[in-house]
Amino acid sequence: MSRHVLSVLVENQSGVLSRVSGLFSRRGYNIDSLSVGETEDPKVSRMTIVVRGDDYILEQIKKQLNKLIDVIKIVELDPQQSVFRELAMIKVNTTMETRASIIEIVSIFRANIVDVSNETLTVEMTGDESKIEAFINLMNNYGIVEVVRTGLTAIERGSRHIKIQTRSEEE
Amino acid sequence: MKAAEAIVKCLINENVDTVFGYPGGHILEVYEALRKSKIRHVLVRQEQAAAHSASGYARVSGKVGVCITTSGPGATNLITGIATAYMDSIPLVAITGQVNSTKIGRDMFQEADITGATESFTKHSYLVKNENDLPRIIKEAFYIASTGRPGPVLIDIPSDIQAAEIEKLVIPETVNIRGYKPTIKGHVGQIKRAVKAISESKRPLIIAGGGVLLSHAEGELLSFVEKTGIPLVHTLMGKGSLPGDNRHYIGMIGNHGFSEANRAVAKADLLIIIGTRVADRAWGGISDQTNEEARIIHIDVDPAEIGKNVGTHIPLVGDARTILTQMIDRVDRVDTDEWLKELKSFKKEHIKRKKEKAGSIDPKYVIETISKKLDDNAVIVADVGQNQIWAARHFEDKIGRRFLTSGGLGTMGYGLPAAVGAKIAAPDRQVVAVVGDGGFQMSLYELGTISQNNLDIIILLFNNSRLGMVRELQDRYYGKTNAVDLDKNPDFIKLCDAYGIKGVRINSDSELEDAFETAIRHKGPFLLECVVDPNESTIL
Numbered sequence: 001m002s003r004h005v006l007s008v009l010v011e012n013q014s015g016v017l018s019r020v021s022g023l024f025s026r027r028g029y030n031i032d033s034l035s036v037g038e039t040e041d042p043k044v045s046r047m048t049i050v051v052r053g054d055d056y057i058l059e060q061i062k063k064q065l066n067k068l069i070d071v072i073k074i075v076e077l078d079p080q081q082s083v084f085r086e087l088a089m090i091k092v093n094t095t096m097e098t099r100a101s102i103i104e105i106v107s108i109f110r111a112n113i114v115d116v117s118n119e120t121l122t123v124e125m126t127g128d129e130s131k132i133e134a135f136i137n138l139m140n141n142y143g144i145v146e147v148v149r150t151g152l153t154a155i156e157r158g159s160r161h162i163k164i165q166t167r168s169e170e171e
Numbered sequence: 172m173k174a175a176e177a178i179v180k181c182l183i184n185e186n187v188d189t190v191f192g193y194p195g196g197h198i199l200e201v202y203e204a205l206r207k208s209k210i211r212h213v214l215v216r217q218e219q220a221a222a223h224s225a226s227g228y229a230r231v232s233g234k235v236g237v238c239i240t241t242s243g244p245g246a247t248n249l250i251t252g253i254a255t256a257y258m259d260s261i262p263l264v265a266i267t268g269q270v271n272s273t274k275i276g277r278d279m280f281q282e283a284d285i286t287g288a289t290e291s292f293t294k295h296s297y298l299v300k301n302e303n304d305l306p307r308i309i310k311e312a313f314y315i316a317s318t319g320r321p322g323p324v325l326i327d328i329p330s331d332i333q334a335a336e337i338e339k340l341v342i343p344e345t346v347n348i349r350g351y352k353p354t355i356k357g358h359v360g361q362i363k364r365a366v367k368a369i370s371e372s373k374r375p376l377i378i379a380g381g382g383v384l385l386s387h388a389e390g391e392l393l394s395f396v397e398k399t400g401i402p403l404v405h406t407l408m409g410k411g412s413l414p415g416d417n418r419h420y421i422g423m424i425g426n427h428g429f430s431e432a433n434r435a436v437a438k439a440d441l442l443i444i445i446g447t448r449v450a451d452r453a454w455g456g457i458s459d460q461t462n463e464e465a466r467i468i469h470i471d472v473d474p475a476e477i478g479k480n481v482g483t484h485i486p487l488v489g490d491a492r493t494i495l496t497q498m499i500d501r502v503d504r505v506d507t508d509e510w511l512k513e514l515k516s517f518k519k520e521h522i523k524r525k526k527e528k529a530g531s532i533d534p535k536y537v538i539e540t541i542s543k544k545l546d547d548n549a550v551i552v553a554d555v556g557q558n559q560i561w562a563a564r565h566f567e568d569k570i571g572r573r574f575l576t577s578g579g580l581g582t583m584g585y586g587l588p589a590a591v592g593a594k595i596a597a598p599d600r601q602v603v604a605v606v607g608d609g610g611f612q613m614s615l616y617e618l619g620t621i622s623q624n625n626l627d628i629i630i631l632l633f634n635n636s637r638l639g640m641v642r643e644l645q646d647r648y649y650g651k652t653n654a655v656d657l658d659k660n661p662d663f664i665k666l667c668d669a670y671g672i673k674g675v676r677i678n679s680d681s682e683l684e685d686a687f688e689t690a691i692r693h694k695g696p697f698l699l700e701c702v703v704d705p706n707e708s709t710i711l
Contacts, residue, residue: 011350015298019290026291056478063475069295069315072350164349 001052003032005077005084005154006062007162008047011070012038019068020047029053029061033086033151044072044164048153075162077154087124087150088132089114093143094121102142109135120145174302175200175333177340178266179208181309184342187237189213189228189595191221195241197281198268200333205239213595213624216616218245220588222252222323223614226261227592230575231550231600233387235262235316236592242268243281246327250289251582253323257292258579259408260385262321264312265293272300272329286327294322302335306342314346319353320473321385353472357487357494364485365443365468366501372441372466374510375401378424380453381408381578382446382471388492389570392445393417395495400507401443402514404432406453407563408578409446415567421514426455427560427709431517433457438513444469444483446491448476450579470494530678531704534558534633538565540683541603541631544691547571549601550593554586554610557639557709562605564710584613587630591617594626601629601691608634608657618670621696628697629690630667630674635703636660643709667698674698 010016017036024031032050039046051061058076065071077084094102102121106113111125125135129152136147156162172180178201182190189211194202205212215221218240225236236256240249246267256263270279286296295315297308305328312324369375383392383405392412396403402419405412407427413420422432436442436457442465447453469476469483470491477486487494527533538561545551548571553562559576566574575593577585590604611632621628638655645652664674673693677686677700690697 015286015296018287022290060475060479067473067475069348069351 001030001054004051004053004058005079005082005152006047006049006051006065007075007077007154008049008065009039009072009074009162009164010045010047011072012043012045013070016045016070019070020049020065023064023068024051024061027060027064029057035151035153037153048151050152072164073162077156081158081160082154082156084128084152084154085126086129086132086152087126088136089122089124089148090136090139091120091122091145091147092139093119093145098142102139105135105138111135172337172340173200173204173333174305174335174337175204176207177302177305177337178309178328178333179204179210180340181306181342182210182237183208185309185313186234190237190239191215191224191228191592192239193218193221193241193245195245195268195281197242197270197330198239198245198333200330201239201266201268201328212239213591213620215588215591216619218248219252219584220591220614220617220620222249222256222263222265223582223585223588224592224595224620225263225265226252226256226259227552227575227589228596229262229592230589231573231593232596235264235313237264237266239266240268241281242270242285243283245281246285247283247288249285251580253289253325254292255577255580255582255585256323257294259381259577260321261323262316263323264316265323265325267325267327268333269298269327269329271331273331275329286325289325292323293325294320296325296327298327299329299332302332302337305332305337306340310343311346311348315348315351319351320382354474354488355472355490355493357470357489357497361485361487362494362497362501365487366498368441368466368468368485369399369401369443369502369505372505374439375399375441375443375505375507376435376439377401377403377443377445378436378447378449379403379405379409379412379445380447380449381406382491383409383412386446386472386491386493388446388495389413391492391495391499393570395499395502398499399502399505400511401505402435402507402511404428404435406447406449406578407576410563410574411568411572414569416569419511423563424457425453427452427563429564430519431514434517435514437462440465442467444471444481445495446471449480451480454480527680528704530702531707532677532680532683532701534561534701534703534707535565536680537631537633537683537701538562538605541687542567544684544687545603546601549603550575550590550597552576552586552590552593552602552604554604554606555581555583556607556610557635557643557707558605558607558610558633560640560709561633583610586610587614587617587621590628590630591620591624591626594628595624598627602627603629603631605631605633607639608632608636608660608663609638611663612657612660615666618667618672622670622672625695627695630696630698632663632698632700633703634660634663634700635705635707637705639705639707640709642705663698663700672696672698674700676700676702678702
């Protein structure tokens with residue numbers, strides 16, 4: 001079961017998210033993460049969906065998604081040709097003794113500290129999943145209070161971009 | 172103009188002359204507008220029937236079927252009918268009332284999230300939030316329902332939106348949905364590959380599905396078969412795609428199909444699958460024996476069906492009729508004489524009834540008899556269960572005949588309301604509803620609709636006082652039965668009499684011909700009840 005990252009352009013309308021997520025549960029597809037937001041065109045949203053499945057399932061997912069009227073375009077992103085990022089916020093237990101070493105790790109990871117209290121420190125970081133996993137692993141030594149992750153979002157490298165084609169009906 | 176009047180104007184613009192429905196508190200405005208219009212409203216007795224009737228209407232008229240109900244229970248009662256239409260790809264537009272748009276989500280009286288509830292079995296749905304969107308939405312709904320792979324579309328309209336004023340009604344002339352551009356024409360390169368595969372085949376076979384009928388490709392298919400000499404089997408939904416007396420006609424495949432048809436699939440070296448997803452019931456009993464070497468051409472308007480249930484070597488996405496037309500000029504005759512001879516040798520003599528059983532009728536004999544007596548353009552609507560399989564196996568297909576049933580969802584209770592829709596779509600054609608005593612009682616209430624509209628429908632009831640197909644399954648798997656006994660059935664003749672519907676009960680094969688003649692001659696609805704042995708088998 002390999003992992004695939006799909007970029008899905010959809011109409012920016014209510015009900016779309018429910019249709020897409022409903023499709024996954026209805027047909028029994030596994031979804032690792034789904035993130036969604038408006039694009040350069042306010043009428044279009046872009047979903048980044050991370051799915052697991054073999055070639056058969058992946059093909060079915062793409063075809064079934066394409067059947068949804070609100071889905072405009074689906075592109076599977078090539079990991080070699082794309083930048084994958086996720087944002088995570090991690091709240092860690094701190095003491096006078098541990099604070100300095102946590103801050104050191106945060107700076108190694110080029111993460112940001114967004115909140116500090118007597119007992120905790122909240123770190124915001126972006127990166128691909130392995131970077132975030134590695135950071136969380138290290139923070140486990142200090143005691144993690146909370147982790148919040150956005151799920152993967154992705155864009156193609158270079159000048160490549162996803163265009164909305166206008167196909168003629170008879171194509 | 173009130174939005175409700177605009178809705179009705181938009182329906183008329185879509186060529187709608189008949190709708191099936193049931194009024195209620197949150198659809199009052201639309202009903203008031205309907206009252207003032209020329210659209211015929213057929214009042215059903217329960218909303219599920221409105222969807223089934225619209226489906227029967229759509230299948231016989233070739234138009235989009237329309238049903239209208241109120242919010243909440245009116246809408247939720249539609250669900251089974253919508254799901255039934257979805258599984259069989261029937262073009263429907265369902266219009267439901269909804270509570271006031273400003274109150275949605277507060278669990279108001281008769282509020283139900285119907286767009287959410289039907290999400291997985293509508294082709295698309297709309298919850299209307301602005302009355303000015305209505306003309307576009309209705310235009311789109313009919314377009315989506317009827318193009319590509321047809322299916323049901325639901326429009327949920329809050330009561331305040333129905334009552335709102337629209338300044339000027341402008342109905343768009345065209346539809347442009349960037350996420351919905353169905354492929355109609357077949358890819359020329361793929362067609363060339365398909366034609367080559369046909370020319371190389373020794374034992375080609377067509378598997379025709381419901382898509383052939385949905386795209387009205389029967390004529391093109393007949394020409395294709397005649398030109399190439401390729402034999403044909405069909406699925407339950409594909410029944411009627413080729414006349415039964417054509418020499419290339421082999422029969423119905425599937426769990427309940429004919430063994431010669433299933434064996435044909437297993438023996439073929441090229442399968443040309445047209446307009447069918449080849450679902451489990453059609454492929455059952457074949458998949459283990461299929462020739463591994465067989466090549467498969469799959470023609471379907473829905474690309475998601477290609478490769479879903481059966482592997483495909485040559486996918487051909489597009490409309491069945493268009494693709495057959497594209498192919499006809501390119502294909503040559505295949506020498507299938509030996510292959511046809513072999514296929515005909517598979518055909519067993521129909522097992523004739525050993526001897527007449529006292530007090531019960533042979534349902535297969537009944538279907539064979541009525542098939543001979545009915546017109547060449549008769550419509551037969553089968554419910555679900557043993558009655559459905561008896562009808563499917565023994566009703567002879569002819570050009571112009573239609574066989575309707577709930578093939579995908581297998582919805583008991585479909586038969587009677589679908590027959591209502593069929594009759595209203597084609598008042599001049601004979602319509603027979605074949606039902607069992609189980610499915611009949613699921614839609615008994617529609618006797619009211621049939622009586623009120625004096626619909627000239629023959630209800631052919633096979634009464635075996637059992638849920639016969641389940642009984643058979645239980646018998647086979649457990650050796651015992653449970654919850655299939657309908658022994659305290661009402662007297663259906665008296666029941667129909669209470670509705671003002673005439674009827675006759677017969678107990679022996681010898682009474683059939685006269686009784687059926689009476690049923691045909693009778694103007695208006697007629698119940699012909701055939702008493703069937705509770706242990707009657709589906710196939711043998």
